[in-house]
Amino acid sequence: MDAASQASPIGLKAIEETVSSPSTKGNEEVDKRILTSKRQAQNRSAQRNLRQRKLQHVRDLEDGIELLHGKQTLLHTNNELLKLQLEDLKIENQVLRATIRPTPMLVDAPMPVCLSRSSRLSLSDRSGPRTKGFATIMGTNCCSSPESDTTVSTQEARIPIPRRAHKKSKTGCRTCKQRKVKCDERRPLCLNCERHFTNLETCDFDELGHTLRAPVAPTAPRVSRRPPSSRDPGSSPRKTLMTKKSTGQPARATKVPDGLTINAAWQALQNHPQYLLDRVDVTRFCEGLRRLAAFNGTALVFERARVLMLIEESSQISSAE
DNA sequence: CGCCCGACAGGCTTACATTT
């Protein structure tokens, strides 16, 4: 077919030259052939384009799905972070309530649930920078660049898609077999026949099954000894690609050895000797902590060793400055 | 006239049963 289409331009040229001579019966035929050939070429390219567009459309939709998956994951993670931040603020609030020195003005007055930053700073001279720094750990900064995180590798080079793997039907109707189209085996009327023959009520199913070969001695049903090969549907390149794309797992769980929760990490900081000597730059620590954060599927976790190392680093930088 | 679409035919690949 390709050969024909490739050869057609040359053929056309030759034909056009002959057409310029006085019209005869033969020339009419040539004329007709030219039209047919042009029509064929037109149709061929139109159909090719159409199918290409169709394919592209499907790919675009698939890419869209993938992108949405990514965004969903990000939103989920952000939500978890906000929950943790809320928890942290609750704890902090409790700590402040517990440690606040009762003043005549506040003894009976109920503590507001949310203290403003300035009021909190005024409550405790130590909690100032620490509170501020910690509060920004899970602040909006950590989620500020969703695009960079969700960028899906849509720019991957498009490789030619191999022929789609398929499961063979065993009892398809005769019409489908004849038309060489996939039969959905629906009874009494398959989908293809329903579409094509509006007044048909039942398909012609071959009850003998798909094989016309002489049956072997009736024994127990054969179990295929064929091992799963690379040609099996489940392992076809396209299928693999699809399953890879749509794992359905919204957030990738990260395994963190000896993982600390956010509260534990905070505790670790508070118990650290450097911190007790007030040598830790809490803001730097918080920024570092953000980078260490890993999502284990349910909550954020931080590797203990790294957290400790981070405290050391933060204190070194702090003391150096 | 060009484009699009559905249907079709037939080549070709693949899945699967059977044999060696």
Added chain:
DNA sequence: AAATGTAAGCCTGTCGGGCG
């Protein structure tokens, strides 16, 4: 397990017809 045979059905060019 490998080789072989065969049915299923994917893929693509072609055709007829509708539409702007």
